[in-house]
Each structure stands twice: as structure tokens, then as C-alpha cells.
Amino acid sequence: MADLKEIVAFLDAELRLSEIKDYPxxxxxxxxxxxxxxxxxxxxxxxxxxxxxxxAAAGGGLLLVHHGMFWQGAQPITGAFHRKISAAIRxxxxxxxxxxxxxxHPAHGNNVLLAKAIGLREIFPILEKDGWPxxxxxxxxxxxxxxxxxxxxxxxxxxxxxxGGADQIRKVAVITGGAGSEVVKIAELGLDAFVSGEGPHxxxxxxxxxxINVLYAGHYATETFGVKSLGARIGGxxxxxxxxxxxxxGL
Numbered sequence: 524m525a526d527l528k529e530i531v532a533f534l535d536a537e538l539r540l541s542e543i544k545d546y547p548x549x550x551x552x553x554x555x556x557x558x559x560x561x562x563x564x565x566x567x568x569x570x571x572x573x574x575x576x577x578x579a580a581a582g583g584g585l586l587l588v589h590h591g592m593f594w595q596g597a598q599p600i601t602g603a604f605h606r607k608i609s610a611a612i613r614x615x616x617x618x619x620x621x622x623x624x625x626x627x628h629p630a631h632g633n634n635v636l637l638a639k640a641i642g643l644r645e646i647f648p649i650l651e652k653d654g655w656p657x658x659x660x661x662x663x664x665x666x667x668x669x670x671x672x673x674x675x676x677x678x679x680x681x682x683x684x685x686x687g688g689a690d691q692i693r694k695v696a697v698i699t700g701g702a703g704s705e706v707v708k709i710a711e712l713g714l715d716a717f718v719s720g721e722g723p724h725x726x727x728x729x730x731x732x733x734x735i736n737v738l739y740a741g742h743y744a745t746e747t748f749g750v751k752s753l754g755a756r757i758g759g760x761x762x763x764x765x766x767x768x769x770x771x772x773g774l
Contacts, residue, residue, distance in 0.1 A: 525761035538624035549622040566754030579614025591620030636748035640677035658698035678744035699745035
């Protein structure tokens with residue numbers, strides 16, 4: 524049995540929440556407390572109703588998510604939102620959310636872990652914002668097809684490819700989630716390929732025009748890495764069970 528306050532203090536410091544600016548709806552940190560005790564930790568990408576109900580039904584504890592409960596801002600506690608809050612409280616489930624701090628973390632971040640899973644070498648930070656690198660890049664030796672296969676294997680799904688650049692690839696950028704709109708900035712860095720989760724329609728056109736390969740590997744699929752890694756870290760540090768809750772594939 525671990526103390527919720529101790530886990531939260533560790534997460535806040537490890538993720539440097541007070542230093543990283545994020546979207547207002549992210550509301551990083553502890554979003555819902557329980558009775559103060561934690562005997563298991565669950566991790567998931569989203570604090571969806573199905574995820575909260577599964578974690579609560581399993582005995583509660585702490586749910587660590589990448590996308591928390593308040594993306595839509597203030598809203599009435601009715602309908603599905605009421606069922607979510609009620610399930611968590613009845614199940615003694617605390618909920619902790621970390622968005623950009625988890626994307627950018629040098630050890631547990633979605634960006635660096637996906638880059639490593641793909642097989643990139645000599646990984647380095649790129650695109651600084653407010654003093655923090657929003658992405659990473661690394662070296663790759665092989666063809667576009669090789670990169671597509673490696674990325675598909677890393678995320679466990681088929682990826683959508685914009686073959687806008689050369690077939691032989693040497694430098695690849697990675698920014699997980701919905702970062703496809705950064706394609707212009709990535710192209711200006713002189714990189715050969717860009718791996719992200721998803722992007723707007725125009726990002727595909729810009730990739731073709733600017734002659735860069737873009738791999739859209741799925742928003743959800745590219746953001747499972749951080750919560751899995753950090754959940755396991757907390758479980759090991761505090762001696763409690765850690766479990767990842769798999770959701771539907773999503774976008």
C-alpha cells in the first residue's frame with residue numbers, strides 16, 4: 524500500500540509540471556483524489572468512461588492518463604461525465620493526468636520512447652518551445668519502406684504514408700499525437716521523414732510540396748508509450764501492481 528500524496532509529489536517533480544506550459548484543458552496533475560491510499564496503478568492514454576469503469580471495478584487505486592477529464596473545459600456533471608465521476612468515486616479511484624510534460628520527458632516521454640522503438644540512433648531534441656524541446660530526431664539507415672515497417676511494428680498498426688521525399692532516409696523526426704501540422708517546421712530542418720500520430724489534410728499537401736516523407740501512425744498508438752513506462756516506474760518505486768488498460772485503437 525502506497526500513499527497517494529507521496530506518489531503525486533514524485534510525479535509532479537519527475538514531470539516538472541510547474542515548469543511546462545500546457546493547454547488549459549490539460550489540467551496536469553491530480554484531477555481526482557481518493558481516500559489517500561494506493562495499492563495498484565493503472566495507466567491509459569485517455570480518461571474515458573470505459574477506462575475509468577474498468578479501473579474502478581478492479582478495485583480502484585490510481586489511474587495515470589495522458590489525456591485527462593477536462594479537455595472540454597467546465598461542463599455540467601451530467602450524463603456520461605456524471606457516470607465517469609461517480610464510478611471513480613465509488614471505486615476509490617484517483618486520477619492523475621500528464622499531457623505535454625509526458626510527451627517531452629527525456630526518459631518516459633512519448634517522443635523519445637517511440638523514436639527508440641522505431642530504431643532511430645543518436646536521438647536529439649528539436650523544435651524548442653518555451654525552453655522545452657517539443658520533438659526529437661534521430662538517424663536512420665534504410666529506405667522509406669524499411670522505416671514504414673519499423674514504425675508499424677512499433678505502434679502495432681498500419682501507418683498512413685505520404686511519400687513526399689526521397690526513398691533513402693537518413694534523418695527522422697518524431698512528435699507523437701496530433702503534431703502533423705508541424706510538417707513545415709520539420710521540413711525546414713532539412714530532415715528526410717517525419718513520424719507523428721495524425722495531422723490535418725493540408726499537412727499531407729505541404730509534405731508533398733516540401734518533399735518530405737510523413738508517416739501518420741495514429742494519435743492513440745503513438746501515445747501509449749509514456750503512460751506505460753511511467754506506470755511501470757511508479758509500480759517499481761512504490762512496490763505496487765501496475766497495469767496498462769488497452770483501449771480501442773482510436774484515431
